[in-house]
Amino acid sequence: MEQLKRMALFATVVDRGSMVGAAEVLGMTASAVSQQIRKLEESTQVSLLHRTTRKLTLTEAGASFYESCAQVLALAEQAEQRLAELRDAPVGELRIAAPVGFSGPLITEALAPLLRAHPGLSLRLFFHDEQIDLIEQRIDLAIRVGSQEDSSLVARHLGDWRMLLCVAPAYLARCGTIHGPEQLSGLDWLSLTHDRAQQLNLHGPGGAQQHLRLESRVACNNILAVRQFTLAGMGVSAQPEPEVREQLASGQLLVLLPDWQPAPLGIHLVTPRRDAQPAKVRYAIEALRRSLLAR
Missing domain, CATH: 3.40.190.10 (Periplasmic binding protein-like II)
Known part of the structure; x- marks a missing residue:
């Protein structure tokens, strides 16, 4: 990691044309910049710069090394810009x-x-x-x-979301009018579950509750399949109200015992x-x- 920092510093020195110019950009002293360049040359065992009192000149090795350092610095700037874009804009x-x-x-x-x-x-x-x-x-x-x-x-x-007990009109015509939750156990249940046996807790008027143990005729791990079986008139299922609003409005589904609802979702x-x-x-x-x- 230190070597990468020195490579970036070296590229800045070359771009600015002097240790002093690089020091101003990097917030360092010129002597500190010179020390880092010296450590870079020691670690690579190659002379990178010819130093005179008036200017810096790249050696042949330094010119080649600068091209790689400049590419590393450009990639780092691109990565930083990309992170800023991800942070500030939905891309x-x-x-x-x-x-x-x-x-x-x-x-x-x-x-x-x-x-x-x-x-x-x-x-x-x-x-x-x-x-x-x-x-x-x-x-x-x-x-x-x-x-x-x-x-x-x-x-x-x-x-x-409110959960509703839903049936197709054809199924309700076959099973007859349902007056209360005590009749629910005798219906065909379509459930979003891996197990056929399920517990159904209903909340009714005035805080009344009804706890039912049901045997599912169709048990499925996909709510859309459960809904299609319900629309086909195969039984009763609990459905999230926002997801079946259109079917309820068109009459494809009816709400069974609207005063009794499962716990909200x-x-x-x-x-x-x-x-x-x-x-x-x-x-x-x-x-x-x-x-x-x-x-």
Whole structure:
């Protein structure tokens, strides 16, 4: 590392034409600059400069060495400029992980304006309902739902989405009117889980609660597949209200027992723990925050 510093110093001496000129740029004394040049010559065992009282002249070896030193210095300046760009402007590749339910307009509406405004920014998306390792996959930002227990990550709680018990009209016509939660155990359940058995805790009017143990007819690790089975009239599923708003408005889905709801779904923006975030992450957090809170 010291040798690299001396190479940069040597290039500055040549560029400025004197030890004094280099000292002014570097905030050093001329004698300190001369001492570093001498150490560089001692370590390389090559004379780099001819010194006279009036000027400095490069030796043949010094001229060749200067070209390499100048390239090193230019690369260092480029690296520093690149870091400044990443810090101050949203550029480079932004890697975001999210549940598959966000693969539609939820992500597009939030990030398309950001991409249009910043041509130097590219986006790579990873959709998984299972949590992935942010460090191993080099993820800049993840959208996660539910409780967050990994203390090695930074989680920003955006808010909570209502969860609704949803059915297709065709299924409700087959099973008949449902008047209360005590009838739910006899229905066909479609669940986002690896296990067929599940617990469902419902919150009702006046703080009432109902705890049900259900056997899923369809258990799946993909919320979109669960939703498609629901739309096909195969049973009941719990769905985040913002994700099924259009199907509810069109009548493709109905809310079963609207006064009884599962616990709300917490929405979090999660990043690897680090002191400073590049601009691309800060801008994306703000864009997602505005869009998801508006839901």
